[in-house]
Amino acid sequence: MQSLAFTVKTTQISIRTWARSSDQAVDQVLAAERAPFSAFVSVYQDDPVPPVGAKYGAPMGRMSGSLDHDGPWKAEPVALDEGGYDAGGAYWGLRPAGQSLFAVQDGMGNVAFVDAPGAEAALIAAAA
Secondary structure (H helix, E strand, C coil), X not given: CCCEEEEEEECXXXXXXXXXXXXXHXXXXXXXXCCXXXXXXXXXECCCCCCCCCCCCCCECCCCCCCCCCCCCEEEECCECCCCEECCCCECCCCCCCCEEEEEXXXXXXXXXXXXXXXXXXXXXXXX
């Protein structure tokens, strides 16, 4: 499994770190800062569409996780090229006019992918 970039926010500081999972990123930052878990605020994957590393062809989309409803959510558009591929090489297909693909993160390391006309609509769609 590849290491991914995460930004971990505590009550005192925000730190970018590399880890194989959001849990590992949080553990690294809390240990380095000698902070208790109660100091943890959020963790976001810096690039929700990292390279897929597929040996043959591209996967259809990406794994979309369940979001924690207690976390501070954010929605970011996922750029697709003219063939419907994200920057990491996963295939999504083309979107209808007025729709974009969004990566919604819950601040706990989980990512869900949704189609929506904008970021606010993506947050609502991910919550449904």
